[in-house]
Amino acid sequence: MRHATPISFFLFFLPLTVLSISINHDITVGPALSFSPNTTSASAGDTLTFHFFPGKHNVAQSSFSTPCAPSPNGFYSGFIVPDSGEDATKFVVTVNDTQPIWFYCSEVMHCQLGMVGVVNPPISGDTLASYALAASKTTDSTTPANVAGGVFSSVNGPPSASTSTSASPPTSTTTSTGTETKTSGTSTPTQSTSAGVVLVSGNVFLNGMSAVVAVAAIWAGLI
Numbered sequence: 001m002r003h004a005t006p007i008s009f010f011l012f013f014l015p016l017t018v019l020s021i022s023i024n025h026d027i028t029v030g031p032a033l034s035f036s037p038n039t040t041s042a043s044a045g046d047t048l049t050f051h052f053f054p055g056k057h058n059v060a061q062s063s064f065s066t067p068c069a070p071s072p073n074g075f076y077s078g079f080i081v082p083d084s085g086e087d088a089t090k091f092v093v094t095v096n097d098t099q100p101i102w103f104y105c106s107e108v109m110h111c112q113l114g115m116v117g118v119v120n121p122p123i124s125g126d127t128l129a130s131y132a133l134a135a136s137k138t139t140d141s142t143t144p145a146n147v148a149g150g151v152f153s154s155v156n157g158p159p160s161a162s163t164s165t166s167a168s169p170p171t172s173t174t175t176s177t178g179t180e181t182k183t184s185g186t187s188t189p190t191q192s193t194s195a196g197v198v199l200v201s202g203n204v205f206l207n208g209m210s211a212v213v214a215v216a217a218i219w220a221g222l223i
């Protein structure tokens, strides 16, 4: 029986390896001159889904030191301007690492008036408040030339009608690169907040279960 313990360990930890779960973080763009939430904590592999509301808005990545101007190789959604309610087109960005991601809306004066946000702000040092303050002192904003760094996800109907039961990776959604081509029509399941929450709970549950089972395996092996 002693030799069974390492195998048990492998088997019980295997699900954790398979269930390396990425989480989606929803961020609304407008209708006020703000992103909500304006601060998000994300892990590598997670996605950010930007939801657009009325007002002329977009989301563009910048660096902390150059607010209201795009950073090289940063993402940019292009303007997505619904007549009312949330636009069917969402912009999905995959988070590659846990470095800070600063972003802004490039419409005239929106960045200066505080339409800025951050993902993974540093624990100390640069803050969103200081970024916003620096943004308020700039005289104009720069709109990137091309859509970049993300994919468009489009679903029919309001977000509440998106009753996805599984979290699809962004690669399964309709994509376009280089040009601001909006897609529409097909009902593509997208990662919703609820799915993310469910997955988080599931992950925590599995972690807990595996820990319990692993401890049981150790105990059984030692007898």
Ligand SMILES: [Cu+2]
Residues within 6 Å of the ligand: 033, 055, 056, 057, 058, 105, 106, 107, 110, 115
């Ligand atoms: Cu805006």
